[in-house]
Amino acid sequence: MANPTSLQILLETSLPAAIQTEIEKLILVGELCPGQRINEALLAERFHTSRGPVREALRALEECGLVRAERNRGSFVRSVSLGEADEIYDLREVLDEFVGRKLAECILAEQLTQLRSFLAEMDVAVARKDLTGYHQINLRFHETLVDFVGNSRLSATYRRLTKELLMYRLHGLKEGGGFSVSNAEHKTIVKAIASRDPERAGRALRTHASDSRTRMHRAAIAAGSRVAR
């Protein structure tokens, strides 16, 4: 707890909301590990606040699935198993196909150029072998795709699932390689959308999700042979 942690958002939104996103960061960045117990007082101290707002943030995080609460025992960082990750991928395949179909029908020219700029950025990241940078853009790319559909519930659902999937990754694998492959798929996706063929675009996105799941499985197997559990 060297630095008191940013929390600059404060003015924009409410304090509990700011704490919520901050705790979320701590989880997704791995400072709070899956299964670990969350100490309210410590977090309150860290954010220079009292336990009230922290508790509110934890309730919100519980509702969105990042945290699990046990009565009189406190909150724990949810640990997402491979099986659960698989469940999430089942959903993502379905949603992604829907995204592809919709986008083929309704995407605008300027949106396509924006997608292409993401592709270029990812190419750069690949060339530099900048894995973390690549993943950042990759996330933004997919979220942008979903947002372009213009369905707020879809976006919300997608983001929720994505976060849980990120949590699984934390469980103990370092991301099995082959991210240049992933970028080739991204280009296929954009081309398919640009072709305005719903069938093709839907298939492209679904395939990408499916391949992504396969990569996860490979990484899981690799990690499984390295570490005990």
Added chain:
Amino acid sequence: MANPTSLQILLETSLPAAIQTEIEKLILVGELCPGQRINEALLAERFHTSRGPVREALRALEECGLVRAERNRGSFVRSVSLGEADEIYDLREVLDEFVGRKLAECILAEQLTQLRSFLAEMDVAVARKDLTGYHQINLRFHETLVDFVGNSRLSATYRRLTKELLMYRLHGLKEGGGFSVSNAEHKTIVKAIASRDPERAGRALRTHASDSRTRMHRAAIAAGSRVAR
């Protein structure tokens, strides 16, 4: 605020969670109307507790979309517009098709008999012209279908969307008739699943969702011609 409201769940789960479901009921039953401001102190008094747990419950409800919060102004019951309901139906069509495909592959004999008992119950409700009873069973029927897939995230997502859809109904329409039609569709769905044909089952469920949306639209138009907005 005649009766102090049940809240018996208390022992099973945490107090904030109990309050959350209780407020949820108040919303879905229409005692708290869409757009209405939620007074924390009043709710706390009603549940014989302090504002802390109530605030935690409201945070959770905000995260799951039933409530909207404005800084320094409090929480309001979310009002779901027709446009948003449409968004939700877009998603439900996709998810329901997925449910159909999956169930055609994996459903068990005993699960089928359970579904058929729902059909019978609904027939009874139709015969009695018991609208509210029918809707209760209808909800349970669809939730059961989704649960049979065995994907917890799917179930959670589906329930979330269903709740929001229920909120739209509250906005001012009394459910345009034709619920015997809906029940005929339910039978088609069960038959399609029992046939073990994923394509057919998927189509049946998707069609049902689509028709359900159409019914909503008709009801909305009817309500629109009755009331100002």
Added chain:
DNA sequence: GGTTTGCCGATTGTCTACAAATTACTGATT
């Protein structure tokens, strides 16, 4: 007359305090 300014009540947001429960620890006992 219409707009602005300043107060007042009501409500939210946060903090501190305390009770209840759980966990960790100590020491005796088998």
Added chain:
DNA sequence: AATCAGTAATTTGTAGACAATCGGCAAACC
């Protein structure tokens, strides 16, 4: 040495109190 009971120390859950903010109303001003 291991186990179990009993006690101390954390930690959670809730209550109550106080400051900050918002909305409305009336008086003052242009």
